[in-house]
Amino acid sequence: LAQAAVQPCACAFSRNRGLQIEIMRAAGRPGSVGAAGKGARPSAATGPSRPSTPTSRPTASANARPTTPRPGQAPAIRVSTKSENDEIGIQTLVGDYGEKGMNHGRKFYQKIQKISGHEGVRVFMYYWDTRDGPDFCGWWFGNEVGGSEVWSRANSHSQVPPTTGWRIPWDGPPSKDLLMVDQVGDGAAATRSSTPTTATKVKTESSSGPPIADRVDAVEAETLQVLATAQGLMDEEDGSADTISEAESLLRAQKAEVEQTQKALAQDINNARMGGGTPAKVGALAKLSPRLRTLATNLVNELAKIKAAHGNAQFQATEKNSAAERRDAKSLQDSLPQAMELVTNAEDAVETVAILAGPLNTEDEIGEAEKKTIDDIEESASKAATALTEARKIITQKLAEVKRYAPETRKVAMQEFQALQNKVTEASKKLNPLKKFRQDFEQRAASKKSLEEITAKLNNAELEVEKAAILTNSGEQMSEEDIKATDALLTPATGGITETIQLAERRARSANDSFKKDLEALQQRAKQSRDKLDEVRTVLRKQREGLSAQRMLSQAHDKIEKAEEALTATTDAEMPFLKGVETL
Numbered sequence: 396l397a398q399a400a401v402q403p404c405a406c407a408f409s410r411n412r413g414l415q416i417e418i419m420r421a422a423g424r425p426g427s428v429g430a431a432g433k434g435a436r437p438s439a440a441t442g443p444s445r446p447s448t449p450t451s452r453p454t455a456s457a458n459a460r461p462t463t464p465r466p467g468q469a470p471a472i473r474v475s476t477k478s479e480n481d482e483i484g485i486q487t488l489v490g491d492y493g494e495k496g497m498n499h500g501r502k503f504y505q506k507i508q509k510i511s512g513h514e515g516v517r518v519f520m521y522y523w524d525t526r527d528g529p530d531f532c533g534w535w536f537g538n539e540v541g542g543s544e545v546w547s548r549a550n551s552h553s554q555v556p557p558t559t560g561w562r563i564p565w566d567g568p569p570s571k572d573l574l575m576v577d578q579v580g581d582g583a584a585a586t587r588s589s590t591p592t593t594a595t596k597v598k599t600e601s602s603s604g605p606p607i608a609d610r611v612d613a614v615e616a617e618t619l620q621v622l623a624t625a626q627g628l629m630d631e632e633d634g635s636a637d638t639i640s641e642a643e644s645l646l647r648a649q650k651a652e653v654e655q656t657q658k659a660l661a662q663d664i665n666n667a668r669m670g671g672g673t674p675a676k677v678g679a680l681a682k683l684s685p686r687l688r689t690l691a692t693n694l695v696n697e698l699a700k701i702k703a704a705h706g707n708a709q710f711q712a713t714e715k716n717s718a719a720e721r722r723d724a725k726s727l728q729d730s731l732p733q734a735m736e737l738v739t740n741a742e743d744a745v746e747t748v749a750i751l752a753g754p755l756n757t758e759d760e761i762g763e764a765e766k767k768t769i770d771d772i773e774e775s776a777s778k779a780a781t782a783l784t785e786a787r788k789i790i791t792q793k794l795a796e797v798k799r800y801a802p803e804t805r806k807v808a809m810q811e812f813q814a815l816q817n818k819v820t821e822a823s824k825k826l827n828p829l830k831k832f833r834q835d836f837e838q839r840a841a842s843k844k845s846l847e848e849i850t851a852k853l854n855n856a857e858l859e860v861e862k863a864a865i866l867t868n869s870g871e872q873m874s875e876e877d878i879k880a881t882d883a884l885l886t887p888a889t890g891g892i893t894e895t896i897q898l899a900e901r902r903a904r905s906a907n908d909s910f911k912k913d914l915e916a917l918q919q920r921a922k923q924s925r926d927k928l929d930e931v932r933t934v935l936r937k938q939r940e941g942l943s944a945q946r947m948l949s950q951a952h953d954k955i956e957k958a959e960e961a962l963t964a965t966t967d968a969e970m971p972f973l974k975g976v977e978t979l
Contacts, residue, residue, distance in 0.1 A: 469493060472504050472520065472556060473579050477572040485563065487513075488536050488546060488574065492520055496540075497613045499524040500656060501554055503540050518546075520556055520576075526621075526648030535565070547574060607656075607663045611683045614656045618690045621649040625697055643701045650694045657687045719801035727797070727808045734793055737786040738815045738822075744779035745822045748772060748829045776829045783823055790816050842902075842910040849898050849917055856891025857924050859884045864927060867934040872941045881935055888928055895921040 470491035478485060492504035503521035510516055521540045525532040534556045536547040548565040551557040561574040625642040664680045666672075751772045790812055797808035863884040866877055873881070899914045899921070 470507060470579050471502075473577050474506075474520075475575050475577070477575070484546075485574065487516070488518060490518075491579075492518075495519070497609060498522060498540050499617070500610050500613050500652060504556075522552075522556075524648060524652055526645060526652075536561075549576075607660055607680065608683060610656055611660065611686060614653055615686060615690060618649050618653060618694065621645050622693060622697060625701070629701065639701055643698065646694055646698050646701065650691065650698070653687055653691050653694060657684070657691070660684060660687060720804050723797075723800035723804040723808075727800070727804055727811075730793055730796075731808075731811055734786070734789050734812065734815055737782070737789055738818050741779065741782035741786045742818065742822050744775065744782045745826045748775045748779050748826060751775060752829055772829065776826060779822075779826050780830065783819055783826065787816070787819050790819065839910075845902055846910065846913050846917070849895055849902070849914070852891050852898075853895040853917055853921055853924070856888045856895065857920070859888035859891070860924050860928050860931065863888065863931045867931050867938065872945065873935075873938040875942055878935060878938055878942065881931070885928065885931065885935075888924075892921050892925045892928065896925075 471494050472492040474489050474492065476485050476489055487510060488506075490506050490508040493507050494502050495505045496503060498521050501522040503519060505520075506518035517538060519537055519540050519542075520534065521537070522534050523532055523541070533551055534549045535545050537545040545565050547561045547563045549557045549561045550569070551560060555578060556576045558576055559571050559574075560569045561576070562569050563573060625645050628638050628642040628645075660680065660683055664677065664684075667677050667680055751768065794809070794812050794816070797805055797812060799805075800808055863881050866873070866881045866884075896918055899918045903911050903914045903918075
């Protein structure tokens with residue numbers, strides 16, 4: 396956790412301004428203080444950041460627990476946890492903390508125990524005010540006061556660190572039992588003696604925090620530093636709106652701090668009077684009020700100057716924008732007609748190609764006139780493609796240029812050039828099929844010829860199948876001659892259908908979508924004819940069986956007639972003998 400990656404924060408200071416303040420501190424300029432002393436604050440370049448997953452950090456093992464306190468330091472704060480899971484390295488923060496100094500009107504603390512295996516890691520608990528915005532104020536755990544690596548935050552503005560409500564990570568949800576901060580020693584006794592009333596609460600927070608005189612000293616030092624920084628920002632040559640806003644943010648945050656200190660001082664004065672304080676004590680506290688009023692007045696005056704400068708900057712920005720709008724509008728007025736002319740010429744070239752290609756179709760024989768027309772089409776298509784390329788190049792260049800225009804002119808320019816770009820795109824789609832007109836035309840002609848050949852074969856086969864179907868649909872027994880004639884029709888019909896299906900399948904593999912649909916329709920017709928042909932064969936088989944049965948019946952009749960004739964002859968031959976026997 397101590398080795399978490401650092402990310403820049405989104406606070407009110409820019410990188411350059413924060414760096415300037417840090418240089419002022421390092422050089423010992425008036426009003427500057429050390430990072431560990433009163434008024435220490437992070438530079439804008441490295442404000443509080445959310446740590447990423449560390450590569451190495453103290454764990455929840457016994458080796459990561461606090462060791463013996465440093466000698467000579469009395470603990471003022473004790474940090475504990477009820478969590479048994481140390482996946483987020485919470486044991487890094489657990490331990491005793493001693494007072495180290497003042498920061499933003501409140502004490503800050505450093506962890507007393509060293510961390511085994513990470514003795515060089517320091518842990519501080521400090522308060523940060525609202526000067527960098529509400530998202531960065533409150534109590535923090537970090538590797539230094541105002542440092543760039545932070546582990547936890549509590550959104551509280553109390554004079555002492557809150558007991559609960561700490562967030563780990565710093566921008567996560569608050570937890571009740573994950574981290575608990577308790578005061579020990581005199582601070583804890585003062586906290587326990589407080590009551591819920593508003594007046595007593597203010598007094599308790601003031602007494603448990605730094606003495607009011609020390610707080611006034613700290614606020615005065617911070618205010619002088621902020622005033623010097625704001626004046627330095629306003630004295631810069633550029634005087635941009637960002638610079639003015641930055642100075643205003645600094646002053647407003649410090650003004651809020653001064654006002655809070657004034658309220659705390661007024662409450663202390665009232666408590667001293669009500670509590671029977673000595674006139675000397677009340678007088679000493681009263682002498683602090685003019686100092687705070689002077690600071691507040693200086694801040695208000697500086698804010699008034701900034702407000703006037705801000706209005707002037709807005710006026711100058713408006714004038715500057717108006718001049719920029721006029722300049723860019725003239726540039727657009729000069730460049731737009733050229734681009735429109737290029738696009739119009741390119742569209743006309745594409746339309747010319749389409750007009751030339753329109754009358755030519757695959758039903759025409761490719762003679763000399765047709766070849767000349769095809770050559771003209773391809774030449775015109777090449778010129779149109781060149782015109783579209785040039786128009787697209789100019790429009791792309793202009794789109795890049797108009798991004799630097801003033802806002803209103805940029806909006807109009809973007810609309811106009813994007814509309815031209817869309818026209819170029821549509822013209823390109825229309826031209827693409829015409830770029831290879833000769834190849835496509837010859838392919839369509841060949842496909843048409845092939846389709847006609849396949850259709851002719853199928854028509855012949857269908858005719859033979861229809862004749863065979865007519866011969867077999869009489870419902871009567873066919874003669875042997877009719878059966879033979881029908882068989883003679885089936886042989887070429889079968890060959891024609893089979894050849895049609897095979898040829899259509901081969902051509903469909905390399906055909907375009909339109910030709911493929913025509914081939915699929917022919918295949919469907921051929922399959923229907925084949926099914927009809929199978930029906931004819933079934934009828935012929937039954938006709939042959941019927942013809943065979945007729946032959947067998949005829950032979951049986953003949954044999955019966957012959958048997959009857961033989962029987963009659965036998966009867967006639969036998970009759971005289973039968974009569975003679977009777978006579979006898």
